[in-house]
């Protein structure tokens with residue numbers, strides 16, 4: 001049987017994973033990429049945290065990706081410690097909490113790792129195609145641009161959170177297995193910030209401020225540095241925006257939505273790598289086997305909707321409430337329950353919020 005012709009728009013985590021699976025199923029996809037290289041536009045160290053995905057697997061996440069999606073990724077390091085920091089509280093959790101990964105154009109980034117494994121995919125760089133034309137030329141088109149414009153133009157997109165993001169590569173002294181997360185409305189405005197080390201001397205510092213005008217971002221960044229009394233050397237800065245949303249349906253005629261463009265990102269901490277890889281692979285399988293994409297991805301959508309409800313409760317908290325929350329997270333019994341067992345924390349928090 002002739003294999004379908006598939007075009008993918010966007011060579012990020014979702015688009016590359018989609019191409020990887022299409023190749024495995026005997027296709028030769030074409031990727032259209034607006035920039036000159038594959039992957040997330042801003043080189044940084046990112047995190048993949050297992051606690052969020054326990055409804056999908058209680059297995060090691062990278063082992064799960066290898067076994068279920070045939071995507072093998074080499075992480076930078078394990079996350080062994082997370083420090084949660086609020087205005088007046090701090091708690092530390094330890095264990096096998098997930099992975100630090102390299103993103104973007106850097107050597108060994110997970111984006112480059114997937115790209116390097118492709119053999120029969122044609123990537124057209126510097127191309128931002130007209131998606132409507134593509135749907136007429138190809139059997140299937142997978143949108144994986146991490147932007148909302150295409151689903152929004154079809155009336156399929158509903159914003160959940162818009163964040164203005166400032167990031168930097170900073171020099172200092174870091175523990176390679178420690179991720180620090182800040183929740184302080186004085187400078188995150190219901191968003192968050194994190195520091196993820198690249199090595200013991202270099203780290204990514206990222207501030208995600210929710211629902212502000214982008215011009216206000218430098219002032220929030222300055223406040224972040226002042227309040228936290230950072231004395232890092234900043235070697236490179238970037239600024240961007242990221243809008244998370246809910247999409248329905250995820251397939252219209254021969255057009256599929258994957259990755260952030262399909263709403264596959266957690267709206268609380270912005271963890272989009274794992275859902276993007278999963279949705280890209282599942283989109284590929286759906287085109288080849290004529291599967292019901294909506295049904296196949298429902299486990300991801302259910303999780304994202306629950307996290308979104310948790311976020312809606314979280315944004316009602318002020319700094320005092322967040323201090324209490326962080327203090328509770330530090331209690332040995334709570335730590336034992338959340339981090340040393342594999343209980344589905346998202347489901348439990350979600351049920352508690354509903355009861356409330």
Ligand SMILES: Cc1cc2nc3c(=O)[nH]c(=O)nc-3n(C[C@H](O)[C@H](O)[C@H](O)COP(=O)(O)OP(=O)(O)OC[C@H]3O[C@@H](n4cnc5c(N)ncnc54)[C@H](O)[C@@H]3O)c2cc1C
Nearest residue numbers: 010012013014034046047128145146259260271272273276
């Ligand atoms: C600063 C930052 C930090 C993040 N950190 C984390 C993290 O630590 N952990 C985590 O899990 N997630 C993180 N995320 C979320 C991240 O978006 C996902 O991890 C993941 O990259 C989403 O995959 P994607 O394929 O949907 O989008 P991307 O990986 O962003 O890829 C989209 C691709 O589409 C291309 N493109 C855009 N428009 C067009 C067009 N019109 N035509 C053709 N190509 C186009 C882009 O150039 C890009 O290559 C972060 C996001 C940002 C912005």
